Amino acid sequence: MNSRPAILALLLAASCASPDPVALMDAPQDGKLRIIVFGAHPDDCEWTAGGSAAQWSALGHHVKFVSCTNGDIGHWGMAGGPLAKRRAAEVQKCAAILGTTSQVLDIHDGELMVTMENRRTICRLIREWKADLVISHRPNDYHPDHRYVGVLVMDAAYMVTVPFFCPDTPHLAKNPVFLYSEDEFRRPNPFTADVAVPIDEVIEKKLAAMAALESQFYEGGCNGGPQLVPDPNDPAAVAARKKQVREEFIGYFSEPANRFRAVLEGSYGKDPGSKVRFAEGFEICEYGRRPGPEEIRKLFPFLPAK
Amino acid sequence: MRHIRLGLILIGLAGCSSAPGATPMSSPTPMPAPAPGDGKLRIIAFGAHPDDCELREGGCAAKWAALGHHVKFVSVTNGDIGHWAMAGGPLAKRRAAEVGVTSRILGIDHDVLDIHDGELMVTMENRRSICRLIREYQADVVISHRPNDYHPDHRYVGVLVMDAAYMVTVPFFCPDVPYLTKNPVFLFSEDGFQRPNPFTADIAVSIDDTIEKKLEAVEALHSQFFEGGANGHAGLVPDMGDADKVAARKKEVRDLFSKRFASTANKFRASLEGYYGKEAAAKVGFAEAFEVCEYGRKPSAEEIRRLFPFLPAK
Numbered sequence: 001m002n003s004r005p006a007i008l009a010l011l012l013a014a015s016c017a018s019p020d021p022v023a024l025m026d027a028p029q030d031g032k033l034r035i036i037v038f039g040a041h042p043d044d045c046e047w048t049a050g051g052s053a054a055q056w057s058a059l060g061h062h063v064k065f066v067s068c069t070n071g072d073i074g075h076w077g078m079a080g081g082p083l084a085k086r087r088a089a090e091v092q093k094c095a096a097i098l099g100t101t102s103q104v105l106d107i108h109d110g111e112l113m114v115t116m117e118n119r120r121t122i123c124r125l126i127r128e129w130k131a132d133l134v135i136s137h138r139p140n141d142y143h144p145d146h147r148y149v150g151v152l153v154m155d156a157a158y159m160v161t162v163p164f165f166c167p168d169t170p171h172l173a174k175n176p177v178f179l180y181s182e183d184e185f186r187r188p189n190p191f192t193a194d195v196a197v198p199i200d201e202v203i204e205k206k207l208a209a210m211a212a213l214e215s216q217f218y219e220g221g222c223n224g225g226p227q228l229v230p231d232p233n234d235p236a237a238v239a240a241r242k243k244q245v246r247e248e249f250i251g252y253f254s255e256p257a258n259r260f261r262a263v264l265e266g267s268y269g270k271d272p273g274s275k276v277r278f279a280e281g282f283e284i285c286e287y288g289r290r291p292g293p294e295e296i297r298k299l300f301p302f303l304p305a306k
Numbered sequence: 307m308r309h310i311r312l313g314l315i316l317i318g319l320a321g322c323s324s325a326p327g328a329t330p331m332s333s334p335t336p337m338p339a340p341a342p343g344d345g346k347l348r349i350i351a352f353g354a355h356p357d358d359c360e361l362r363e364g365g366c367a368a369k370w371a372a373l374g375h376h377v378k379f380v381s382v383t384n385g386d387i388g389h390w391a392m393a394g395g396p397l398a399k400r401r402a403a404e405v406g407v408t409s410r411i412l413g414i415d416h417d418v419l420d421i422h423d424g425e426l427m428v429t430m431e432n433r434r435s436i437c438r439l440i441r442e443y444q445a446d447v448v449i450s451h452r453p454n455d456y457h458p459d460h461r462y463v464g465v466l467v468m469d470a471a472y473m474v475t476v477p478f479f480c481p482d483v484p485y486l487t488k489n490p491v492f493l494f495s496e497d498g499f500q501r502p503n504p505f506t507a508d509i510a511v512s513i514d515d516t517i518e519k520k521l522e523a524v525e526a527l528h529s530q531f532f533e534g535g536a537n538g539h540a541g542l543v544p545d546m547g548d549a550d551k552v553a554a555r556k557k558e559v560r561d562l563f564s565k566r567f568a569s570t571a572n573k574f575r576a577s578l579e580g581y582y583g584k585e586a587a588a589k590v591g592f593a594e595a596f597e598v599c600e601y602g603r604k605p606s607a608e609e610i611r612r613l614f615p616f617l618p619a620k
Contacts, residue, residue, distance in 0.1 A: 116425055119458070140502075155458035162536045164386075164393035165424045188502035286499050287456045 033061040036126055037135040038153050040145035041074055042067040042087040042104050043213045046094045048181035049135055050206040051199025051280050055302040057099030064101040064129055068149045073109045075215055076224045086215055093212040097205055112145045114152060123156040124169045131176045133299050138180040157287035177299060178288030182256055182281040193281035195296055196260040196267060203278045210249045217245045253278045268304045336477040339484035342444050347375040350440055351449035352467050354459035355388055356381040356401040356418055357527045360408050362495035363449055364520040365513025365594050369616045371413030378415035378443055381405060382463050387423045389529055390538045400529055408523040426459045428466060437470040438483045445490045447613055452494040471601035491613060492602030496570060496595045507595035509610055510577035517592045524563045531559045567592040581617050
């Protein structure tokens with residue numbers, strides 16, 4: 001398990017020299033689900049899918065979070081390599097909390113482009129993870145890096161099944177299901193919660209992950225400022241700031257439960273659905289395998305019975 | 307005719323890389339393209355791979371061609387990873403030969419651009435290639451995929467053709483190729499995708515009189531359908547010495563595509579009724595459908611009938 005990041009790093013480093021990818025693949029044949037989530041920055045996957053990830057991993061399924069950029073301009077007071085290293089360490093902490101695997105691609109924050117090189121990278125990552133399920137941003141999210149993650153993943157969605165696209169990495173015989181994570185943008189079309197996942201049982205883990213993403217939330221990330229950050233030697237002020245961040249996230253994570261209340265009630269029954277406090281929402285992308293309600297339940301085995 | 311046109315394209319493309327003094331840039335004002343002489347319609351269709359135009363507009367192409375109109379199918383990639391067992395140059399050559407056969411069946415022109423399958427990107431070079439092809443064909447009608455089809459190459463063909471849709475009329479865009487004084491009508495071919503918006507059948511055409519030609523073209527695209535293309539496998543392909551098994555596989559492919567082309571008629575029955583009347587539309591077995599792209603000339607109902615002269619008079 002611990003060797004996977006090292007093997008992937010080796011694979012990426014060596015891919016130009018065409019290694020034998022089969023020999024390097026270590027996807028266990030354990031009958032468990034394999035989920036890969038792409039986010040733009042080292043905090044996006046945790047935010048959009050951290051609750052679902054914790055529930056998958058609690059059942060022994062395999063979840064990997066990939067940040068497509070290194071997040072190296074995501075702070076008001078620091079940037080570059082030091083910030084990239086700091087954020088990579090933050091998502092490693094989150095991975096330990098959520099029981100997931102984490103990878104950060106070394107692409108500058110704010111500079112992700114739709115290139116063939118990036119399409120190939122995404123395609124290889126999906127194939128190497130032998131994904132059953134792939135999650136990404138929609139291509140109409142607010143940040144260009146978010147949008148281009150959406151485009152790149154969509155552009156890989158069919159190509160992962162084509163044997164002679166990236167022939168250095170074995171193709172997938174079965175196209176994964178591709179899902180979009182939730183956003184609030186309306187144009188050209190609003191997000192639809194095809195799947196609404198209650199995360200009440202793991203909300204503390206998700207909140208702990210948010211607390212671990214210190215540069216982004218405690219310190220406020222690129223739109224933050226020194227006024228947010230208390231004197232570290234003042235435990236009362238530190239605790240107050242931590243509480244403030246926690247309460248903000250309790251608000252953020254309850255918002256999808258309210259917005260997707262009808263879906264929650266429709267999927268799990270009026271009474272249980274009405275009691276869900278925290279949720280994550282996902283939309284089925286048309287370019288992957290199209291799951292019916294039965295397959296959705298197989299892919300989200302922790303969904304409450306109706 | 308085709309060879310001359312191909313030659314012109316090559317000269318046009320070569321113009322990009324040669325010294326500025328050697329190109330028509332030395333003439334101060336670009337000249338519009340001369341009006342085509344024979345009074346016939348000129349239709350150019352762009353598909354991502356050497357089979358896409360055939361599947362989406364092969365029936366209409368045969369109908370236009372039967373009336374003496376000019377149709378050209380352009381595959382924007384060479385299809386060189388579109389098979390489960392072969393790839394690269396040999397597959398590209400094989401697929402170019404296949405669309406050579408289909409264009410003879412349908413009575414049309416064709417072209418395959420030498421861009422790798424799965425690697426079409428939205429670049430200025432590609433926008434210029436599309437713009438030049440439309441201008442050189444002096445197109446009245448341009449057909450492409452929508453930019454929300456499932457395959458990245460399909461989507462980017464849609465984007466590139468949309469990006470050329472107005473620019474073909476701009477004299478100093480690609481001034482090496484005479485611009486069009488009249489923006490063509492741009493149409494999207496049918497697909498089933500719903501987001502961000504579903505396909506609308508602004509035009510629905512019965513292809514019952516050309517369905518045999520279209521099915522013959524499907525059969526000629528042997529690497530893609532008989533053998534199954536990129537998602538196929540050895541199990542699909544019978545021993546070619548076993549005439550019964552070969553015939554059975556051919557029938558299987560034919561039945562599959564008969565169903566697909568019939569489903570278009572069923573899906574867009576209401577649109578067919580608008581063009582053919584309720585009674586005649588009910589009898590249509592096979593159809594093709596098109597959506598008017600907002601970025602080209604917006605045709606009136608009357609102009610649609612002029613551009614699709616095989617639609618019955620109202």
